[in-house]
Amino acid sequence: MKNLCIIPARGGSKRIPRKNVKPFMGKPIIAYSIEAALQSGLFDEVMVSTDDEEIAEIAKKFGAKVPFMRSKETSNDFAGTDDVLLEVLEEYKKIGKEFDILCCLYSTAPFVSSKRLIEAFGKLNTTIDFVFTCVAYSYPIQRGLHIVNGKISMLWPEYVNARSQDLETSYHDAGQFYFARVASYLEEKTLWGKNTVGLILSELEVQDLDTITDWKLAEMKYNLLHP
Template sequence: MLCTICARGGSKGVPNKNARVVAGKPLLAHTVEQAIESGLFDAIAFSSDSETYLDLAARAGATVLIHRPAELATDVAGKLPVIRHCVSEAETSLGFRADVVIDLDCTSPLRLPSDIRACAELLRMSGAGNVVTAAPARRSPYFNLLERLPDGRIDLAKRPEVPILRRQDAPACFDMNASIYAWTRDALFSRDGLFHPDTQLYVMAEERSIDIDSELDFEIVSLLLERRAAES
């Protein structure tokens, strides 16, 4: 089993966020350490275009450092090509072919090692090609998530045939939390996109599902990580 952790150095929303110290260590170190603590992986490959990030990842315990090429470090570079590049380079370096690849995002560091293990087990038991993680959605497209239509009108993002009067009666919806992505290697390299007929969902609690996209997110995650560190 191979863990990939991919962190681009050019974040604009929260500059240099993966190197910022949270609960006594760089943000990216929390994810590397969770991968180690899960006890699952034969290797942990860290991919970045930032030498600073690569150095911090090595100090945290990453076992393979992958220098990401410039064409995969732009604002428009897709996630799958980055992960595939990381896997291919890591396999060449390690001299083995992975059966399972689990990607962890540094910007969603509230996961627990038990969440990583649970995703790996769901992938194995279901026979699926991939597993994604999400939290129960705070807004429902059937009830209180709005969309501005091309003609300027405001309406529900997904209007049901029969009006729903209580959010609890709406179909279950989920917010992807960018925390854990698990694939069989064959599925990772043969399929495009995340969603396929056999894709499985692992649901995580909201308090472990915040993905850092803003300074406010960073402050909330910092508070929760610091509280967790104090409690442990």
């Protein structure tokens, strides 16, 4: 069985310029993803898919491979993750390399660890084709509110008197990494196929990185996790 880790890292990030190589706690943020993937020992190849020469050089410095550069078609603002992954698999196939398992590991995931990667990989079995990270909402979504014509009301009024501890826990995608059996992925063209399970992370391990405030919060969390 051959396993491939793909780390997408486009050069044209908008909200935080050069986000994929911006220093985080002393080193480029992409380094954390590369190092965790290599340290896991799970992968026959850890590669970075990028259209940017600087990102490619930094990726190689930290041990990843950049066997080819990303195309213009998958480097624009409208290309999705699936477009990138399918292109990578096709380019490898052209040079005679095919894989059984792929892991899409985002480049801005400083909390990722080899331990979590190994844990997620272990969930793949004869009935499970996909695994991705998720985290619980910090407050029950059943008590959610919306504002219509300036007036606030509950989305689900039937829960107005429900105790929060009695409501079902809900989760959302943590946006850290995804495992997939390549055959199933090529058939379903999604990282969230029919036979998918989640790896639940704690709130300390998860942080969106869309603003500078997000970045500072992530550094605070990192310091809590690594005193």
